[in-house]
Amino acid sequence: MINVHWLRSFCTLAEEGHFTRTAERLHMTQSGVSQHVRKLEEQLGVELLVRHGKQFSLSGAGERLYASAQGILLALSNLEQTVVEDPPYEGAVRIMSPGSVGLKLYPQVLALQQKHPKLVIDYRFAPNTDVEQAISESTVDIGFMTAKSTLAEVGCTPIAEESLLLVTPATTETPDWKTLMALGFIDHPDGSHHANLLLGANYNEFQHSSVF
Numbered sequence: 629m630i631n632v633h634w635l636r637s638f639c640t641l642a643e644e645g646h647f648t649r650t651a652e653r654l655h656m657t658q659s660g661v662s663q664h665v666r667k668l669e670e671q672l673g674v675e676l677l678v679r680h681g682k683q684f685s686l687s688g689a690g691e692r693l694y695a696s697a698q699g700i701l702l703a704l705s706n707l708e709q710t711v712v713e714d715p716p717y718e719g720a721v722r723i724m725s726p727g728s729v730g731l732k733l734y735p736q737v738l739a740l741q742q743k744h745p746k747l748v749i750d751y752r753f754a755p756n757t758d759v760e761q762a763i764s765e766s767t768v769d770i771g772f773m774t775a776k777s778t779l780a781e782v783g784c785t786p787i788a789e790e791s792l793l794l795v796t797p798a799t800t801e802t803p804d805w806k807t808l809m810a811l812g813f814i815d816h817p818d819g820s821h822h823a824n825l826l827l828g829a830n831y832n833e834f835q836h837s838s839v840f
Contacts, residue, residue, distance in 0.1 A: 633781070634665070635700070638665050641661060660781060672693075721750070721769055722770070723769065726818060809839075813840035815837065
């Protein structure tokens with residue numbers, strides 16, 4: 629059976645004629661679109677695109693697939709709208725994010741749930757890798773991350789910026805590199821990523837959090 633996600637990526641690419649525009653339209657990465665098309669070609673055992681450097685055209689098989697797939701994707705979309713009743717403020721919504729993001733959003737989520745009693749929000753705090761995996765496996769509906777996903781099937785859109793702060797004892801007036809080495813580092817599943825961003829931008833001596 630043909631994977632619907634791969635098929636939708638291929639048809640969108642055929643319509644847009646450009647990998648970048650396709651990725652933006654599907655909220656994916658360009659490499660993710662390429663992987664979907666390549667997997668579809670491997671499954672069908674045919675070449676769907678004729679590649680000319682960075683440009684491409686549809687092969688004969690690609691044109692036939694696109695012509696047939698348009699009706700299939702439209703029918704699936706109409707079927708979902710016809711069968712599924714999805715009131716905007718009823719049912720369960722699964723959200724996952726790192727704790728720092730969650731602490732900012734949780735009060736607003738509680739207020740929304742209080743306003744709409746039939747809305748059930750399952751909010752879980754987790755490190756970036758767990759959020760990324762949950763989105764990939766469709767075990768949550770919405771995921772917030774403080775790092776861009778490395779998985780082709782996970783699309784990311786920046787929505788906000790969050791400050792990173794270096795926390796030291798109150799007795800530390802000037803946290804130079806020698807002082808930080810003496811203090812040590814309290815790690816966290818996302819600690820290495822955040823250390824690379826914050827310490828890497830402020831201390832020439834920093835290479836990786838494992839130096840602590």
